[in-house]
Amino acid sequence: xxxxxxxxxxxxxxxxxxxxxxxxxxxxxxxxxxxxxxxxxxxxxxxxxxxxxxxxxxxxxxxxxxxxxxxxxxxxxxxxxxxxxxxxxxxxxxxxxxxxxxxxxxxxxxxxxxxxxxxxxxxxxxxxxxxxxxxxxxxxxxxxxxxxxxxxxxxxxxxxxxxxxxxxxxxxxxxxxxxxxxxxxxxxxxxxxxxxxxxxxxxxxxxxxxxxxxxxxxxxxxxxxxxxxxxxxxxxxxxxxxxxxxxxxxxxxxxxxxxxxxxxxxxxxxxxxxxxxxxxxxxxxxxxxxxxxxxxxxxxxxxxxxxxxxxxxxxxxxxxxxxxxxxxxxxxxxxxxxxxxxxxxxxxxxxxxxxxxxxxxxxxxxxxxxxxxxxxxxxxxxxxxxxxxxxxxxxxxxxxxxxxxxxxxxxxxxxxxxxxxxxxxxxxxxxxxxxxxxxxx
Amino acid sequence: xxxxxxxxxxxxxxxxxxxxxxxxxxxxxxxxxxxxxxxxxxxxxxxxxxxxxxxxxxxxxxxxxxxxxxxxxxxxxxxxxxxxxxxxxxxxxxxxxxxxxxxxxxxxxxxxxxxxxxxxxxxxxxxxxxxxxxxxxxxxxxxxxxxxxxxxxxxxxxxxxxxxxxxxxxxxxxxxxxxxxxxxxxxxxxxxxxxxxxxxxxxxxxxxxxxxxxxxxxxxxxxxxxxxxxxxxxxxxxxxxxxxxxxxxxxxxxxxxxxxxxxxxxxxxxxxxxxxxxxxxxxxxxxxxxxxxxxxxxxxxxxxxxxxxxxxxxxxxxxxxxxxxxxxxxxxxxxxxxxxxxxxxxxxxxxxxxxxxxxxxxxxxxxxxxxxxxxxxxxxxxxxxxxxxxxxxxxxxxxxxxxxxxxxxxxxxxxxxxxxxxxxxxxxxxxxxxxxxxxxxxxxxxxxxxxxxxxxxxxxxxxxxxxxxxxxxxxxxxxxxxxxxxxxxxxxxxxxxxxxxxxxxxxxxxxxxxxxxxxxxxxxxxxxxxxxxxxxxxxxxxxxxxxxxxxxxxx
Numbered sequence: 001x002x003x004x005x006x007x008x009x010x011x012x013x014x015x016x017x018x019x020x021x022x023x024x025x026x027x028x029x030x031x032x033x034x035x036x037x038x039x040x041x042x043x044x045x046x047x048x049x050x051x052x053x054x055x056x057x058x059x060x061x062x063x064x065x066x067x068x069x070x071x072x073x074x075x076x077x078x079x080x081x082x083x084x085x086x087x088x089x090x091x092x093x094x095x096x097x098x099x100x101x102x103x104x105x106x107x108x109x110x111x112x113x114x115x116x117x118x119x120x121x122x123x124x125x126x127x128x129x130x131x132x133x134x135x136x137x138x139x140x141x142x143x144x145x146x147x148x149x150x151x152x153x154x155x156x157x158x159x160x161x162x163x164x165x166x167x168x169x170x171x172x173x174x175x176x177x178x179x180x181x182x183x184x185x186x187x188x189x190x191x192x193x194x195x196x197x198x199x200x201x202x203x204x205x206x207x208x209x210x211x212x213x214x215x216x217x218x219x220x221x222x223x224x225x226x227x228x229x230x231x232x233x234x235x236x237x238x239x240x241x242x243x244x245x246x247x248x249x250x251x252x253x254x255x256x257x258x259x260x261x262x263x264x265x266x267x268x269x270x271x272x273x274x275x276x277x278x279x280x281x282x283x284x285x286x287x288x289x290x291x292x293x294x295x296x297x298x299x300x301x302x303x304x305x306x307x308x309x310x311x312x313x314x315x316x317x318x319x320x321x322x323x324x325x326x327x328x329x330x331x332x333x334x335x336x337x338x339x340x341x342x343x344x345x346x347x348x349x350x351x352x353x354x355x356x357x358x359x360x361x362x363x364x365x366x367x368x369x370x371x372x373x374x375x376x377x378x379x380x381x382x383x384x385x386x387x388x389x390x391x392x393x394x395x396x397x398x399x400x401x402x403x404x405x406x407x408x409x410x411x412x413x414x415x416x417x418x419x420x421x422x423x424x425x426x427x428x429x430x431x432x433x434x435x436x437x438x439x440x441x
Numbered sequence: 442x443x444x445x446x447x448x449x450x451x452x453x454x455x456x457x458x459x460x461x462x463x464x465x466x467x468x469x470x471x472x473x474x475x476x477x478x479x480x481x482x483x484x485x486x487x488x489x490x491x492x493x494x495x496x497x498x499x500x501x502x503x504x505x506x507x508x509x510x511x512x513x514x515x516x517x518x519x520x521x522x523x524x525x526x527x528x529x530x531x532x533x534x535x536x537x538x539x540x541x542x543x544x545x546x547x548x549x550x551x552x553x554x555x556x557x558x559x560x561x562x563x564x565x566x567x568x569x570x571x572x573x574x575x576x577x578x579x580x581x582x583x584x585x586x587x588x589x590x591x592x593x594x595x596x597x598x599x600x601x602x603x604x605x606x607x608x609x610x611x612x613x614x615x616x617x618x619x620x621x622x623x624x625x626x627x628x629x630x631x632x633x634x635x636x637x638x639x640x641x642x643x644x645x646x647x648x649x650x651x652x653x654x655x656x657x658x659x660x661x662x663x664x665x666x667x668x669x670x671x672x673x674x675x676x677x678x679x680x681x682x683x684x685x686x687x688x689x690x691x692x693x694x695x696x697x698x699x700x701x702x703x704x705x706x707x708x709x710x711x712x713x714x715x716x717x718x719x720x721x722x723x724x725x726x727x728x729x730x731x732x733x734x735x736x737x738x739x740x741x742x743x744x745x746x747x748x749x750x751x752x753x754x755x756x757x758x759x760x761x762x763x764x765x766x767x768x769x770x771x772x773x774x775x776x777x778x779x780x781x782x783x784x785x786x787x788x789x790x791x792x793x794x795x796x797x798x799x800x801x802x803x804x805x806x807x808x809x810x811x812x813x814x815x816x817x818x819x820x821x822x823x824x825x826x827x828x829x830x831x832x833x834x835x836x837x838x839x840x841x842x843x844x845x846x847x848x849x850x851x852x853x854x855x856x857x858x859x860x861x862x863x864x865x866x867x868x869x870x871x872x873x874x875x876x877x878x879x880x881x882x883x884x885x886x887x888x889x890x891x892x893x894x895x896x897x898x899x900x901x902x903x904x905x906x907x908x909x910x911x912x913x914x915x916x917x918x919x920x921x922x923x924x925x926x927x928x929x930x931x932x933x934x935x936x937x938x939x940x941x942x943x944x945x946x947x948x949x950x951x952x953x954x955x956x957x958x959x960x961x962x963x964x965x966x967x968x969x970x971x972x973x974x975x976x977x978x979x980x981x982x983x984x985x986x987x988x989x990x991x992x993x994x995x996x
Contacts, residue, residue, distance in 0.1 A: 008842060008844075009842075009843065009844065009849075010844050011844075011845065011846055012844045012845045012965060012967070013845040013846050013847055013965075014846050018968050018970075018975060019968070019970050019973045019974065019975060023968065023970065024966075024967045024968070025967045025968060025969060025970060025979070028967050028979060029549045029550070031844070032549035032550075032584075032587075032617065033528075033549050035617035035618060036549065036583060036584055036586075036617045036618060036619050037528050037529045037583075037619065038529070038534065038618045038619060038620040038621060038731075039529070040723070041534070041618070041620065041621070041723070041731060042533060042534070047840060047842060048840060049839060049840050049841060049842060049843060050842075050843050050849050052849060052850075074846055074850060075846050078846060078849050274550070278549055282528065282529070286529070291529075291530070291533055292530040292532075292533065294530070295527050295528060295529070295530050296527060296528055296529075297527040297528075299546075299548050299552070299554040
């Protein structure tokens with residue numbers, strides 16, 4: 001019998017600030033619960049020790065700008081590294097599935113990282129996905145984000161990647177951070193329909209959530225037929241979560257896990273640290289391990305108004321038709337520094353809520369019918385005016401896109417504060433930096 | 442200077458040594474009479490030939506009494522009553538004993554979620570009174586280590602309604618893990634009469650022979666506790682712990698090494714890292730019982746120098762001892778015979794060793810070349826079993842959890858640059874171990890009594906681990922299960938250290954706390970936030986004298 005891998009890393013010596021939701025206390029009661037229930041003694045569970053993600057594993061996926069040395073990445077590298085430990089255990093057949101019960105979280109951290117955003121600095125799942133691709137040759141991977149917040153960082157990282165299916169089920173961006181994740185966001189020009197956003201109205205409980213999974217998420221997954229399913233297992237859909245307004249119970253979360261059957265799950269948000277986390281984490285672990293979770297019950301009862309189920313079904317029908325109707329509309333543009341080819345141009349601005357500043361980013365995507373297309377992220381920190389570029393040669397890139405990526409690196413080095421080249425097919429990355437010159441990873 | 446005696450009871454032999462300070466005065470070895478452990482102790486003492494018993498101030502014992510009683514299933518029955526509340530299905534674990542579940546639930550902060558059902562208690566009492574035998578009753582609640590109220594209320598109720606023989610509470614074992622706490626409480630109650638009797642008999646027998654010494658018992662984690670203060674079940678697996686302490690007492694402080702103690706029936710493998718024996722992150726497992734008993738991370742493989750060797754389709758070690766080695770007149774060939782035949786040890790009758798080994802071979806193959814091959818093969822097989830256990834131990838170390846960034850960043854790699862072997866036959870296994878482990882293997886001057894040396898030189902230990910919730914004004918002590926009221930402030934940074942110091946002093950009372958040995962673990966503070974305000978703290982911290990030795994053996 002293959003076991004369920006469990007990596008519990010509560011980062012008891014790390015907080016964003018004393019009273020911040022992302023604080024030492026967050027997994028304290030979960031620890032008490034897991035220890036008292038003897039979860040680590042279960043023959044179905046195998047415990048793993050935290051690891052630390054290598055800089056290259058990070059840079060292959062995310063541009064940490066202007067240079068990784070300018071950030072305190074230790075806690076984030078351990079969270080990401082822990083996901084990799086389980087990824088390795090899974091890929092080498094040691095475990096049937098695994099749960100990285102770690103903090104800090106990661107799914108708001110995108111392709112370019114100037115600072116912490118939505119409590120996240122490094123994107124644990126995205127780094128895991130690219131690790132599985134570069135180390136073990138997996139090609140088609142699906143990420144299902146069941147955190148109540150839109151997984152905007154993960155979406156950003158894979159928006160132009162046709163080989164990764166990203167599905168996010170979340171509370172509507174009009175009523176919750178980060179304010180994105182509308183159903184018309186369906187992927188970049190070379191990767192249209194590789195992103196599925198399902199924004200839900202406040203008040204959805206177990207029935208509604210399971211309905212969405214069974215009638216939309218699972219069929220979509222089946223159609224994509226991924227080799228690996230990764231779950232961004234946020235727990236803030238819980239009825240007691242202080243930051244969101246949903247109505248899911250611990251039992252509901254266990255069933256979500258049972259329905260999705262993720263190969264690897266990674267904890268994201270969830271800030272009802274007393275009312276939800278000790279129970280929801282238990283429920284998820286038991287569901288992954290195939291154990292009876294029926295007796296897991298919160299000590300408090302739901303008090304929020306429940307959304308009427310028939311109203312909800314009606315909402316879903318409308319949302320589905322909106323999703324089907326959504327059509328791509330892209331702008332093509334040229335710039336003097338771009339190598340030959342046709343380039344899509346997507347200007348964006350990203351707000352960093354933790355310290356409060358804007359990033360201005362211009363995404364350039366090379367039109368390509370052979371691969372996902374080389375991507376240039378030309379980014380500026382609006383507070384400090386530092387400029388940095390990230391060039392991504394995607395997995396499975398065609399030879400023209402590979403060459404284009406290297407050409408771009410040559411052109412831009414010297415014209416930004418730093419330039420990062422992510423050569424995903426070869427698993428290598430290199431940075432040119434104003435003060436440090438070129439460093440290869 | 443006074444004399445300290447160490448007595449280690451093994452499965453085959455019981456070893457005793459006497460020390461004045463760190464100077465070895467004498468050693469003795471007697472066969473273990475597993476049905477008469479008290480007699481065995483007394484004869485080992487006699488064999489030591491101590492002239493003036495009144496000079497002996499301390500007798501340290503590692504005994505197999507409780508271990509054997511549990512493993513041989515000689516335990517009286519205990520009624521186990523549980524308050525499991527919600528959560529994991531109890532049937533997710535294998536329960537080696539039956540239990541009865543009762544209504545009532547406490548949560549992880551010690552808050553009552555559901556009160557107990559007194560009507561249910563009345564029905565229970567009726568049922569217990571229906572037969573007249575006085576009962577031993579163990580009561581264990583989930584999260585009772587955070588709030589003992591349900592346990593104590595049921596205890597008082599049953600005391601009034603059923604006059605039981607004894608009642609034991611789970612919260613006295615103050616560590617988390619409901620399943621293990623239940624079984625530990627059960628085992629401790631079930632072994633208490635046996636141990637009590639042994640303890641009384643031992644003390645009176647010693648008194649009759651003029652010994653005034655305090656008797657200490659070695660625990661599975663290498664801790665040393667006065668006989669009167671020991672909880673019976675804590676005496677399990679003291680033998681392997683003694684081996685590790687024996688290694689400590691005979692080695693200079695070094696970064697890390699593997700310890701291999703080769704007994705007649707089993708071999709214990711442990712790890713010393715930074716002059717400390719590696720502790721297991723899980724409690725001891727004994728037979729079908731998972732317990733909360735802290736234990737060293739030791740692998741015991743059922744292979745020793747007297748293990749019978751068989752040769753069916755393949756060469757096999759039987760995992761059993763059927764008597765002494767063939768070269769000592771035993772019934773079957775053993776690794777000892779292989780060592781004797783190869784001239785690796787200077788004991789045993791080498792002609793008989795050759796005879797014994799030859800029994801394993803077909804008549805036409807009984808020539809010196811084949812015998813030599815066979816002997817080497819037997820030792821390689823034994824070394825391989827030990828090697829596998831050592832690798833397993835490394836894995837345990839590698840999979841040890843970490844909960845803080847600091848721990849991950851400062852994690853030192855498990856390094857053992859050499860192995861240290863003990864046990865009477867250790868010398869004979871050195872070449873095979875060397876080959877299998879690919880590191881140098883060393884042996885001390887007294888390999889045959891190494892564990893007894895560890896027992897004799899073990900230092901008394903204590904440990905007080907505090908869990909304080911300043912919001913609910915509750916504290917608990919892991920080691921004793923003590924729970925009490927916190928009267929200090931909600932932010933207790935400055936108050937908590939003297940508070941813990943006082944608790945530790947009370948607990949350590951009769952141990953001379955040599956301030957150099959005491960370790961103050963840094964406190965962990967977890968602010969408790971409600972809304973965006975800090976309303977209290979959960980504080981964890983500990984003071985202890987960790988397991989170790991009084992000093993290194995001087996020659």
